[in-house]
Structures are given as structure tokens and as C-alpha cells.
Amino acid sequence: MSTTINPYDIIPKYYQLANILRQKILAGEWPPRTPIPSERVLESQYNISRTTIRQAIDYLEKQGFIYREHGRGTFVSPQKLQKGIQELTSFSEDMLRRGIQPGQIIQSIERLTPSEEVLQRLELPPDAKVLRVERIRLGDNIPIGLQTSFLKLAENQTITREDLDATGSLYRILQEKYNIIPTEADETLEVTLATPYEASLLQIKPGAPLLLNERLLYNQNREPVEFVKILYRGDRYRYLIRLTK
Amino acid sequence: MSTTINPYDIIPKYYQLANILRQKILAGEWPPRTPIPSERVLESQYNISRTTIRQAIDYLEKQGFIYREHGRGTFVSPQKLQKGIQELTSFSEDMLRRGIQPGQIIQSIERLTPSEEVLQRLELPPDAKVLRVERIRLGDNIPIGLQTSFLKLAENQTITREDLDATGSLYRILQEKYNIIPTEADETLEVTLATPYEASLLQIKPGAPLLLNERLLYNQNREPVEFVKILYRGDRYRYLIRLTK
DNA sequence: GTTGTCATGTGGTCACTACCAGTTAATATT
DNA sequence: AATATTAACTGGTAGTGACCACATGACAAC
Structure with a gap:
């Protein structure tokens, strides 16, 4: 070699x-x-x-x-x-790993004015519009997660379904198309119960326990660019962390 | 001089x-x-x-x-x-922060041979003995977590109830009494359901969703020294992380 | 045997030098 | 006025050389 x-x-x-x-x-x-x-x-x-x-x-x-x-x-x-x-120590690698998991189904892509909570997280004025991307994450063809992303993008910046189909990864699109490089993130993890709607999408019973992962991504200049909510089936997901120093 | x-x-x-x-x-x-x-x-x-x-x-x-x-x-x-x-990048500070939460009740301290899983995590032979510390974590006088720690200690190293009462923090005791400085940790987070026993201690119903946090602590020489399992009430806890780079 | 010295190998710090690569604003060109 | 060029910044990469601080094992002295 x-x-x-x-x-x-x-x-x-x-x-x-x-x-x-x-x-x-x-x-x-x-x-x-x-x-x-x-x-x-x-x-x-x-x-x-x-x-x-x-x-x-x-x-x-x-x-x-x-x-x-x-x-x-x-x-x-x-x-x-x-x-x-290995996968989790490097943030960008982790993002990549999460983004390119096979079997993702894009649910919808639209530009809208989100809830007040999301606006506040992204540090936006009340009338601002963001891009919302919803998708279901599959593992072995079984739904394991429900993901909703809210992206802060300029008027002339758009992400199409074709973009997502091509790369599979929002992060890669952001990076290659608009030169937005996520460098840091705040995350929270908590337990919730599935609503009937969520349960039907995840193929579980309403009220089943879920792991809710909220993530706020920052760009190079420490400005929030994306707010992500992921609901994982409690029976099919495990979250790994590594703390150092 | x-x-x-x-x-x-x-x-x-x-x-x-x-x-x-x-x-x-x-x-x-x-x-x-x-x-x-x-x-x-x-x-x-x-x-x-x-x-x-x-x-x-x-x-x-x-x-x-x-x-x-x-x-x-x-x-x-x-x-x-x-x-x-500042709070989260310093591992020891984070540990400190978690360890000195007020209102902790020590359930029991004993030296015993733990389950095979724990032995394996701590890289110990099958007949080894460890110190187990069980306690309930309170917030506003309401149980929010059930913690079990397994400590790898030499024969002559002991931790008493008085030690814990004095400092409140296992980490501080390890550091001051035996010069063991935790420098790194692997963690997992997942969702489980409360057993009747756990439910009674946490004052919830059996089958209620819990957030299970397992943590393996390493010392300066990258040897595992403590294995911790914490069961959090799903309705009262939120886990914060910060990812960088 | 125990203790102490010391050579040697390891990572840690620091200076000086050179050039590459991205950004910006002043300037020249059209 | 709009556009292209360029000079002068910025941080990023890389080499060389020197010395310090810590750990360890060989070996001498006791």
C-alpha cells in the first residue's frame, strides 16, 4: 500500500x-x-x-x-x-452522516412564515419567511425519525427538491450552493409522546415515547442559519455523545 | 529569593x-x-x-x-x-454543575460485584468488586432522576456517606481524595419505559417514558473509572449539548 | 535490596523564515 | 458608470533549529 x-x-x-x-x-x-x-x-x-x-x-x-x-x-x-x-467527534462529519442516510423521503419544501418560536431561534423579525423542509428518515425501510428543518435563506436563495435528490444532504447544499458552512450547534434532547399524526407517519401507536432532538445551527459568523426538529422513535434510536476535557 | x-x-x-x-x-x-x-x-x-x-x-x-x-x-x-x-466546554465544570444540584438524597453506598455489563464497561475481571452509589435527584423537592454510579476503586479506597454529604459531588471526592481526574466521557441517551420499581421511586406511573443517560468516565490515562446510569423523568428533564467545529 | 544518578527518548514551547490563499479597496481600464 | 486589475492587507501551511519538561530504564553507590 x-x-x-x-x-x-x-x-x-x-x-x-x-x-x-x-x-x-x-x-x-x-x-x-x-x-x-x-x-x-x-x-x-x-x-x-x-x-x-x-x-x-x-x-x-x-x-x-x-x-x-x-x-x-x-x-x-x-x-x-x-x-x-469517529462519526460524532467531527461536527461536519456528523452532519454529513446524518444528512446522507439512505432512504430519506422528502415530504415537502416550502417557503413560509414560521411560528414565533422558530423566528426567535433564528433571530428573525416577525414577518420574515423561511424555507421549511420536512422529511421522514428511514432505516432498513422502517421509519425511525421525522425531521423538520427551518432555513434562513435570502430571497434569491432557494433549495429545490432536485437539489435534495441530488445530494441528499441539506448541509452539502448549503455549503456548495450558498457557501454557508455550519460550524457550531446547540442541541437539546428530551422525551415526548407521539401525536396521532406523528404516530401514523412513524408507524407507531399514538402516545408512544419519542426522543425529540432540537438543533440550532450556526454559520462561520456565529449567526443562526437553521433550526431543526427531529422526532425519533423511542424504540429505534440511541443518541451518542462524547465529552472531552 | x-x-x-x-x-x-x-x-x-x-x-x-x-x-x-x-x-x-x-x-x-x-x-x-x-x-x-x-x-x-x-x-x-x-x-x-x-x-x-x-x-x-x-x-x-x-x-x-x-x-x-x-x-x-x-x-x-x-x-x-x-x-x-465556558460552562460546557470544560468537562469538569460540567460534571461539577451536574453533581452539585441541590436536594440530592443518597440511597445507598455499597461494595459489590456488579453485572457483567458493568464489569465489561469498566474493563474489569469477572470477580472484581466495585462501589455502587445509588441516589435520587430532586428538583424543587420532586424526583426528577434516579442515578446509579459504579466506581472502580482500589481496596483501600472508599467513599463514605459523610464524604458525599460534605461535598455533594462524587467528582470532587474522586479528585480531592484519590486524585482521580475525569477528563473524558462517552455518553448515550435513549428512551425507555419505567418499571414499577422505578416508577414508585420517581413518583410516576409504571410505563411512563424515561430518558436513560448512560455515561462512562475516563481518567487522565484513558482508563474507565466510573459507569453511571441516570433515569430521568421524561416530563421533567431536558438535555443540553453543544457541538463545535 | 534500596536508593540515587543520569543518559536517552518522548512531547511542549518558541523563534525566525518563506510562501500560499482568501478578502478588500483603491485604481486603472473600458 | 461599469468592469477588470492590482496592491496590500488578512489568516493558513510548512520548514528549520533550538531548548525545556517529563518519564523511564540502566546502572552505580550505598
């Missing part, structure tokens, strides 16, 4: 290196708690300066794949919850 | 600079969304190399005080997000 760094690529070296190292960890080549090669070794091994090596390691550390111990070395993190961790 | 040798009091430059900048932000000298001095300006202003300047800015960015825009500058984060960030 090739693990060579390509210096002429547009992708930063530290990022390429981080991917190589991450791959070795995920492939099991470096089991949890084993030390990865020291910074000096990596330096000569890949012919990359220590500055860049450390930048890559910083990146992986922030993502939770490795941890450092001063004077001892850098080690692979134990990945108890393996899949969950 | 002092003959005491204290090699630990060397505060890194980047850390000192970060504190200076943070102070200006908190004091309101630099209001939200205003650009802080550019890296080149700070370089000559403080006679610190750009490497170190960037290290300080990295640190403040990670803490959520500022955000960068390539080609434009580095700006103070809007006030609005700041409090939340």
Missing part, C-alpha cells in the same frame, strides 16, 4: 498525514493504547517537518483518536464506542 | 497571551464581532513570534472566545454564546 505524501496536492500535508494515521487506527493496525510512532520518527519516515507532524497529531487529538502523554508518547485512544466516536 | 524549587510555575507565553486577550474580551474592551489585532500586529506589539501568537489564538478559538475568517481577520465571538461555551 502507498502511504506517500503528495506535496503538489491542494490538500494540506498535515491533513493527508492525519488521514493516513487515522486509517491505520481504524484498520486496527494500531490497536488502542499502543503508542504511535514518535514525532521524530514520523518526521524522518514521511520527510515532513515536525511542525506539520504536530499539526496532524493536534487534529487527530481534537477528534479523539489519540491522546498524548508528556514524556511518554502518543497513544491510540480506546474506542469503546468505536463507530459512534 | 525563594529557595523552594518549583519547576511547575513556568507559565507558557502562549498561555499568558491568551489570558491577556481573553481579559480584553471579557472586560468588553473588544466587543463581539470586532476584529482583534492581526497576528502580525500582535507579533510586534508583544514581541512574540507568530508561532506563539497563533498558539494563543488557537487556544482561544478552541474555547469559543474568538473565530477566524481566512483573509479577513480574527473576531470576537458574539457574547450570546460565550457563557454556554
